Amino acid sequence: MRLLIKNGRVVDPSSRIDETLDILVDKGKIVDLRAKIDSDNAQVIDASRLVVAPGFIDMHTHLREPGQEDKEDIRTASLAAASGGFTSLCAMPNTQPVNDNRGVTEYIFSEANKRSRVNIFPIAAITKNLKGEELTDMADLVSAGTVAFSDDGKCVQNSLVMRRALEYSNFLQAPIIDHCEDSTLSQDGLMHEGFSSHLFGLKGIPASAEDIMVARDIILAEAANARIHIAHLSTRGAVYLVREAKKRKVKVTAEVTPHHLVLTDSALESYNTNLKVNPPLRGKDDVQALLDAVKDGLIDVFATDHAPHTPEEKDVEFDRAPFGINGLETAVSLLLDKLVGKNIISLPRFIEMISTRPAQILGLKDKGRIAPGADADLTILNLHKEVVVDVHQFLSKSRNNPFHGWKLKGAPTMTIVAGKIVDPWS
Amino acid sequence: MLEFKQRHLLGIQNLDVSDIMTIMDTAESLAEISTREVKKVPTLRGKTVVNLFFEPSTRTRSSFELAAKRLSADIINFSQQTSSVVKGETLKDTVLNLEAMNPDAIIIRHSCSGAPYFVSTFCRSHIINAGDGSHEHPTQALLDAFTIRQQKKSFKNLRVVIVGDILHSRVARSNVFLLQKVGAQVTLVGPPPLLPAEFENFGAQISYDLDRALEGADVIMMLRIQKERQEANFFPSIREYRNLYCLTEKRYSLANKDAIIMHPGPINRGVEISSEMADSMKSVILKQVENGISIRMAVLYLLLGGKERETAD
Numbered sequence: 220m221r222l223l224i225k226n227g228r229v230v231d232p233s234s235r236i237d238e239t240l241d242i243l244v245d246k247g248k249i250v251d252l253r254a255k256i257d258s259d260n261a262q263v264i265d266a267s268r269l270v271v272a273p274g275f276i277d278m279h280t281h282l283r284e285p286g287q288e289d290k291e292d293i294r295t296a297s298l299a300a301a302s303g304g305f306t307s308l309c310a311m312p313n314t315q316p317v318n319d320n321r322g323v324t325e326y327i328f329s330e331a332n333k334r335s336r337v338n339i340f341p342i343a344a345i346t347k348n349l350k351g352e353e354l355t356d357m358a359d360l361v362s363a364g365t366v367a368f369s370d371d372g373k374c375v376q377n378s379l380v381m382r383r384a385l386e387y388s389n390f391l392q393a394p395i396i397d398h399c400e401d402s403t404l405s406q407d408g409l410m411h412e413g414f415s416s417h418l419f420g421l422k423g424i425p426a427s428a429e430d431i432m433v434a435r436d437i438i439l440a441e442a443a444n445a446r447i448h449i450a451h452l453s454t455r456g457a458v459y460l461v462r463e464a465k466k467r468k469v470k471v472t473a474e475v476t477p478h479h480l481v482l483t484d485s486a487l488e489s490y491n492t493n494l495k496v497n498p499p500l501r502g503k504d505d506v507q508a509l510l511d512a513v514k515d516g517l518i519d520v521f522a523t524d525h526a527p528h529t530p531e532e533k534d535v536e537f538d539r540a541p542f543g544i545n546g547l548e549t550a551v552s553l554l555l556d557k558l559v560g561k562n563i564i565s566l567p568r569f570i571e572m573i574s575t576r577p578a579q580i581l582g583l584k585d586k587g588r589i590a591p592g593a594d595a596d597l598t599i600l601n602l603h604k605e606v607v608v609d610v611h612q613f614l615s616k617s618r619n620n621p622f623h624g625w626k627l628k629g630a631p632t633m634t635i636v637a638g639k640i641v642d643p644w645s
Numbered sequence: 646m647l648e649f650k651q652r653h654l655l656g657i658q659n660l661d662v663s664d665i666m667t668i669m670d671t672a673e674s675l676a677e678i679s680t681r682e683v684k685k686v687p688t689l690r691g692k693t694v695v696n697l698f699f700e701p702s703t704r705t706r707s708s709f710e711l712a713a714k715r716l717s718a719d720i721i722n723f724s725q726q727t728s729s730v731v732k733g734e735t736l737k738d739t740v741l742n743l744e745a746m747n748p749d750a751i752i753i754r755h756s757c758s759g760a761p762y763f764v765s766t767f768c769r770s771h772i773i774n775a776g777d778g779s780h781e782h783p784t785q786a787l788l789d790a791f792t793i794r795q796q797k798k799s800f801k802n803l804r805v806v807i808v809g810d811i812l813h814s815r816v817a818r819s820n821v822f823l824l825q826k827v828g829a830q831v832t833l834v835g836p837p838p839l840l841p842a843e844f845e846n847f848g849a850q851i852s853y854d855l856d857r858a859l860e861g862a863d864v865i866m867m868l869r870i871q872k873e874r875q876e877a878n879f880f881p882s883i884r885e886y887r888n889l890y891c892l893t894e895k896r897y898s899l900a901n902k903d904a905i906i907m908h909p910g911p912i913n914r915g916v917e918i919s920s921e922m923a924d925s926m927k928s929v930i931l932k933q934v935e936n937g938i939s940i941r942m943a944v945l946y947l948l949l950g951g952k953e954r955e956t957a958d
Contacts, residue, residue, distance in 0.1 A: 414843040420758035420780030420815060490759030536736055536757035538778070 221245045222638055223258050227266025227599065231273060232571035233588035242271060244595040247637040252591060264640075266599060269632065272570045273589050274306025274596030276577035277547065278396070278474060279371070279450060279522035282308070282339070285326060286315025291527040291616045293327070297335040299525070299547040299615035301643040304631025306596035307338040307586060308547075309577075311371045312349070319344040319355045324363040336641045337634070338596070340366040340581065345384045345395060351375045354384055361391045366581045369396035371450060372497075374432055376402055378439065385445035392582055394446040394472075399432035399457070400424075400498070409538060411484040411499040419487055421537065424499050430456035437464040437471055448580060449473040451524050453498040455508035462517055472580050474520035475509055477553040478544050482506075482621065492533045492540035493621040496526070514563050519576045521569075523550045527617030545620045548613050551598075552606055553622065555629025559602075566602075574598070595638035604630045614643055649947040653765050653772040656781035657822040665823060669791050671943035672936070678715055679938055689718035692949050693748040696722045697740070698775070699755045704910055704934065705775050705784070709752050712941035718749075718949070740764050749949050753777075758815075771948040779813045785909055786819035788940040790827065792933050793864055796905050800827040804901070806858050808834040808890055809868030809917055810879070812841060816909045817868060821847050834858045835890065836880045855890050859899040866907040867892050867918045883916060892918045897927070905929050 222244040229240040229252070236252075243251035243258060277300065283291035291299075300308050310327060312318035318327065324341045331339035343365040347353045349372070357368060368388060374397060375381045381397075388395055405428040410416050412423020433449055437460055440447035449461060452473045464471045482500045494500060512518045526543025533540050551573075559569050578587025585594040608625045610618040634641045649667050651660065678686055694713045698706050706722065713720040723743070734742075736755070743751065750771040753761045758778030765772040776782040790800075797803055805824055811817045811833050821844075824831050831849040833840055845851055852858040859865065870886060880886050892906065906918070906928040914920045923930060 414846050417812070417841060417843050418818075418847070420778050420818060422779075490762050531735075534735075534737055536755065536763060537759045538757040 221258060221261035222264065222595070222635070222640075223256060223261040224264045224266050224271055224597070227269050227271035229271045229589060230567050230570050231589040232567045232575045234590060236589065237567055242589065242597070244635070244638045247595055249589060249591055249593050249595050252589060264633070268601070268603070270566065270600040270602060271589070272598045272600060273574045273587050273593075274634065274636065275304050275551065275573045275598045276307040276309070276581070276583070276587060277305045277523050277525065278309045278520055278577045278581065280308040280310055280525045280547070281313065281527065281543070282310045283527060284314065284330065285323070289529055289616075293330050293339065294334040295614060295616045296525070296547070297337045297339070298643040299613060300337045301634045301636070301641040302614050303548040304551040304598045304600070304634055305337060305547060306598060306634055306636045307340060307583070309340045309342050309366060309581065311342055311369060312344040313372045317344050317348050318342070319347050319349070321356070321359055321363045324360060324365055328364055336643060337636050340364070340583070342367045342369050342371075342396065344368065345370045345375055346380060349373050351377055351380060354380070354387060357388050357391055357393075361393050365393060366583070367394050367396050367448070369398065369450065371396065371398045374398050374400040374402065378435055381436065382439050382443065385439050385443045385447065389443060389445040394448045394580060396448045396450050397432065397436050398450045399429050399436060401428045401431045404428035404431065408499075409495065410487050411501045413484060413502050415484040415487060415502070419490070421487065424497070426454040426456055426501065426505065429454050429498055430460065433457040433460045437461070437469055440471060441467065441469045444470070446470040446472070451476050451479065451498055451522065452509065452518060453479045453501050453505060455505045458508045458512045458517065462512070465517065472519040472576075473517070474522040475513060475518050476522060476524045477546065477550045478621070480506065480509055480513065481553055481557050486621070490537045491621060492535065492537055493544065493619045495537060495540050495542055496544045497542035510563060513558065513572070516568075519572065519580065521550065521554060521573045523547055527615055528619045530618055533619050543619060545613070545615055545617050548615060549608055549620055549622050551600070552608070552627040552630045555600070555602065556627040560628055595635060597635040598631055599633040599635070600629065601632045602629045604628070604632065606630045651948070654783055654944055654948065655761050655765060655772065655774050657783050657786050657819045657826070658781070662826050665787070665790070665826060668787055668940065668943050668947065669794060671947055672791055672939040675942045675946065676939040678942070684715050685717055686715065687717045688946060689713070689716040689949055692718040692750070694718045694720045694945065695743055695748045695751045696720060697743065697751055697753045698723065699725045699753070700776070702754055702775070704937070705754065708934070708937040709775060709941050712938050712945055715938070716942055716945060718945065736760065736764070737767065740768060744768060744770060750945065773944060773948065776815055778815065779818070780815050781819045782815040783819050784937070784940055784944060785816050786823040787944070788933055788937045789820055789866065789907060789909070790823050791936050791940055792907065792929055793905070795932070795936070796929060797863060800824065800829045803829040803863045804832070804861050805829050805864040805866065806832045806834055806862045807866045807868065808855060808892070809870055810839045810874055811835050811844060811868070812839045813874070814868050820866065821849050825849070832858045836886070838879045839874065856896060856899055859896055862900040862904050864905055864907060865892060865897070865900060868909065869911060869913060870917050887916055890917060891915070892922050894919065894921055897922060903927070907933060909933070
């Protein structure tokens with residue numbers, strides 16, 4: 220079945236297109252892109268007053284499968300993704316078992332083929348069992364389909380192991396993504412260290428725990444001439460370090476999550492465990508630095524760090540709750556309202572950060588752009604639609620999202636994966 | 646009965662000056678009961694109070710227990726070691742099960758900051774915070790202020806010095822909040838890793854030099870220093886801590902004449918306070934313990950609506 224998307228505002232940052240165009244899709248590919256296309260045998264989608272963007276790619280998702288299907292599984296994560304405007308997810312490897320070998324990677328692909336409604340790209344572990352000691356069989360994992368490597372949730376503490384990982388993976392075209400956290404500094408901290416942590420009596424995680432590892436990774440990547448992608452940047456210091464490194468042409472890229480851009484540590488006054496996340500919500504000054512870095516183009520990518528946890532796990536004392544925010548179904552509306560809507564960034568820049576750049580960083584050549592020959596993964600947005608976040612309506616299995624009740628303007632209205640409309644409610 | 650509009654006592658932060666004064670004035674009028682031959686009034690007869698302690702405590706737990714008993718409330722004690730918590734029951738389930746037995750108040754001590762607040766979000770009972778993590782210990786601050794008022798009459802321009810592990814101390818926090826509200830000036834003293842600069846934003850002055858901070862002090866409050874802090878390198882050794890921060894007779898002489906010495910207990914003699922100072926005429930440490938009962942009687946009385954009982958009798 221051919222698909223004809225008519226009269227949409229087509230925004231493709233890779234070709235700098237931002238105009239009203241028709242898009243013709245056939246056999247999972249975009250076949251034509253012009254001002255006016257007529258086709259007799261195509262299903263027509265009227266996209267008048269809507270924005271048509273290359274499908275959104277979340278570089279940082281916790282699928283929880285295999286092993287923690289009580290929190291989320293491949294099917295429910297894909298439904299949440301489709302409902303939230305994402306056509307591709309990159310699955311972090313901290314599952315049970317850890318995705319540190321071809322067997323687990325192949326399992327994820329095979330289950331995704333059967334049960335996922337969006338594209339799933341596995342990210343494999345840097346080290347076996349995320350222990351930070353021995354490298355995984357990286358070349359074998361890339362040949363199995365791994366798009367990147369990360370020990371996310373943990374950070375490789377041993378600098379020599381990190382050096383070797385950067386050097387070794389350099390010929391593989393799959394970047395290392397690091398969750399930067401010096402665990403000797405963060406210890407068993409619960410929230411950002413600062414005035415608020417002292418006020419609430421919650422043990423702090425200092426900004427220095429992140430900054431030191433960002434600095435280390437940049438130094439090691441520069442020495443090895445390797446690529447490093449900094450996950451969920453959250454501090455002013457880390458922004459400064461990435462800025463200086465990019466000036467020196469170090470191959471560093473960085474992502475930021477919506478929650479680190481719209482919330483500060485003072486929100487933890489409520490001891491709401493849905494605000495407990497790692498890296499923690501930072502101070503005002505850090506958030507301003509992140510917003511400035513998004514605005515001036517320093518930060519490359521928006522990523523959700525979708526980290527579902529069950530209600531039972533979160534309905535406990537603050538100290539005992541796991542870290543993580545369930546983000547797939549609120550990310551796009553939050554960014555459209557709080558950033559695009561407030562004129563902090565333009566709509567094309569937003570799309571670049573959530574589709575174009577992730578595709579480029581991960582080497583997904585046929586994704587993240589709208590052009591004849593590219594994959595027909597598309598996200599359609601309604602910038603005028605007002606939504607009220609209701610966690611009880613989530614398609615994700617979990618509800619741990621702190622934005623319940625927020626009124627937001629701008630929302631995804633349709634996701635198209637490989638030329639097919641995904642109706643996550645069907 | 647004085648008007649009291651709080652449903653729970655979760656911390657000093659959410660009290661205003663009139664709440665604080667109401668509690669202290671009520672404590673003053675109840676204090677006399679503890680000096681009687683028969684130390685009991687029927688005010689809270691038929692009320693049930695639960696002492697829910699998830700951390701070891703003798704002083705605070707028995708103080709609440711005696712306070713409840715002197716007002717004729719029934720009290721049951723519940724400690725972590727003997728509870729279903731050891732079987733993996735969550736705090737929420739533990740409290741919901743206790744609630745099913747229809748208590749009127751739950752007094753909770755917990756190692757996690759915010760635990761009493763969390764409990765208050767799903768409870769019918771009045772919740773009294775008996776110390777949560779490094780957050781607050783409101784009845785301690787109230788009994789400290791009550792003791793200070795007894796000795797010094799007014800808080801205006803009173804200079805209070807609090808010395809020790811400020812970072813981890815719920816007593817220090819609650820005292821800073823309370824003493825600021827009633828008009829005293831607080832100086833916090835301790836080794837820098839245990840006294841982050843952000844505490845200045847609480848309105849307190851901070852100092853790393855005890856000798857200098859003691860000049861002009863009217864109240865000296867020493868905090869217990871825990872051995873684990875030294876093991877975690879917050880300071881190099883007990884020897885060095887003692888040299889810098891132990892309240893000795895020589896140091897005491899730097900303070901104002903008649904400065905009082907306080908400590909929430911339990912004390913480490915010869916570490917943060919010398920024995921002579923702990924036992925000196927200027928020490929009000931045991932008065933604090935005595936006043937603790939009056940303050941906790943006042944809190945129970947004000948929260949559990951002694952008014953209704955009076956009219957019923």
